[in-house]
Amino acid sequence: MNVLNYFENTVSKYPNKIALVDNENEYTYSQVMDKAKKIATVIKYQNKKPILIICNREVSSIISFWGTIYSGNFYVPLDENIPLKRLKAIVENTNPNTMILMKNNATIEEYCLAKNIQIIFWDKNLDNIEIDDTFINNIKETMLDIDPLYMVYTSGSTGTPKGVIKSQGSMINFFQSFQQTFSLNQDDIFGNQASFDFDVAAKDIFLSVFLGAKLVIIPKKCFLMPIELIKFLNKFEITILIWAAAAIRFVANSKVLFKKKPEYLRKVFFSGEVIQIKELQQWITNLDGIEFVNLYAPTEVTGNCMYFSIKELDDRYSKLPLGRTFSNIDVMILNENNLPICENEHGEIYIRGSFLAKGYYNDFEKTIENFVQNPLHNNYPDIVYKTGDIATALNGEYYYVGRADNQIKHMGYRIELEEIEQMVYTGFDKIQRCCALYDKDKNIIVLVIQKFSEEEINVRDILSTTLPKYMLPSKYLWIEKIPENSRGKLDRIATLNYYKGYGEI
Incomplete structure (x- = not known):
């Protein structure tokens, strides 16, 4: 077929x-x-x-x-x-x-x-x-x-x-x-948010056709006017959203769900970056009976490889787990010795199975660098994708930690900069965006924070109660808006360049 x-x-x-x-x-x-x-x-x-x-x-x-x-x-x-x-x-x-x-x-x-x-x-x-x-x-x-x-x-x-x-x-x-897991059907109506050059959109395009469902393209202007967005969803009786996490965050931060609710939604899927519990809580609080699903996969996987389904949140979760793997795909999280991680241990995510991409076009060298033999054996060809994503195991669940690119060695310790950001989001409800950077010349961690009011709260004092001393940022920089890329994701390179222009490096 x-x-x-x-x-x-x-x-x-x-x-x-x-x-x-x-x-x-x-x-x-x-x-x-x-x-x-x-x-x-x-x-x-x-x-x-x-x-x-x-x-x-x-x-x-x-x-x-x-x-x-x-x-x-x-x-x-x-x-x-x-x-x-x-x-x-x-x-x-x-x-x-x-x-x-x-x-x-x-x-x-x-x-x-x-x-x-x-x-x-x-x-x-x-x-x-x-x-x-x-x-x-x-x-x-x-x-x-x-x-x-x-x-x-x-x-x-x-x-x-x-x-x-x-x-x-x-x-x-x-x-x-995906269909076996979530039971979508021909009567569903998909509301497309992602631009078509973004891999998230492929799920809308092909799932809707394979099901015989309807796909409605949501105009860009709706994402400038939250009330109009909800009206649009209701006008076209949208039942399925497969959105980038940035769009979920936009709706949550607008507070529109306290004023007007989507009336036909059944399931809401989101992916692309880690979404904060406080952002998802607004959706769950205001919309009863809807299944929310956190999806994970790098671009080198077709669709997604892991999912965590939520209908209500409780105190067990301070952040969303990666959840379970889909059928016909396998996710391995291996430590530096290429062994499966234990509780509280960090490791890199490897993916194998039939969802893998074929590789990179006209870049064989990069393909064989990232699509490698399964490190657990050499008995037969078994290609896995080496993601560069770091995860950890806590209380029987796996959690995304950050990119290996954002891992630093500081004061003799290996530190994930994104873990610092996660502690900021957990400890400060009003902080919507922050970015932890490493100033190699000064050998310090810098925390760039997006302003939410005229008053700059004392972030360091709170972080000192939750982070070990070696992970505490030495410098805090408040700016009007943290740079984002075209996908609405945190743009670390642009933020670093801003910091450089600020005269700190």
Whole structure:
């Protein structure tokens, strides 16, 4: 089975059912298939090549994804506001023949012309296309589940774009396990929040189609006006949210749930970074009977590999555990001696199983550095992904601690900077953002805190009651807003640069 088999099975069951909705358009499943096949016919001369798609928040972007799949190629979603420098780096990495644009973009068009890249315009090139059924049927018959499905770019700690390739089989396996765990159905209505170049969005796109459900794209402006966001969710009777943690935090911090409630929600999934208990508590307090699910996986895993389901919170949890693994995926947390961690011990997360990505596009060296032989044995090839994420075991649960990149050696101790941040969030309800940095020149820990009032509270005194002395920051810097990246995640590099500009390094 490949993803087109799943897609066409849904089309045969629900040809006239609305599949995709945006602010101005809606398409049935049969209309999506028709448009997708036209796109495939336009780009049919290629095979298993990356097709770059400049996305906006309209259904045309998703239909272009399916058109690319029908053509036997794999799609690479890029945001319409992508900086030209980053686009050039991705083009250098992929060497594409074709790019699909949703609308005119003079800068990108000029660049494509100079690089001899074919441009397909969604609104200009498809009207008079006659579908080549012979070509498309051949693609469906020869397509394998190991073939690439899509590729997303992640900057990584170095800032250099890396293309992570997801296979068709990994998405199918994830869907089967996710569906088995959470019992979603064809009557569900998904409310998409994540931009399409963000891996979170792939869950909306493929889960909704495999189920025969409806996917509604939430306009960006709704995330500037919380009341309008809740009204939108109610207007379209949204039942499923698979959102980035930053969006969950935005709603919580707005306090909108005390004023107006989503009326149709059944399940809320979130991932991307650690969400604080106090932020989730607002959702749980105001919305009865809804299942909330904390999801974990790096970009190098299709979908997610671990989940923790919550319907109510109690005093057992000061932060959210990673929870259980999905079926057909295995998570190992190993110490420096490559042994499973014990209680209160830290270790690195390794992942194995059918959800793993294929590796990095045109970067074999990086692929074999991170996708390695299982360190527990050498008996046969058993590839695992070495995540660089650190976790710990407490009271029978596993908890995310931070990135190995953010681990320092200070005063003879190994310290996770993100553990300091977690203690700040636990001890201070009003602090929404903070970032622990290490000043190597001065050999001190610096805590940068986002202001929440004119009064700067004495954070050090409180932290001294919960952290050992060697983990206490030596300097505290209050700023108006902690930098965030395009995903709404804490931007550590930008925060460090701010600190440098502040004259401290």
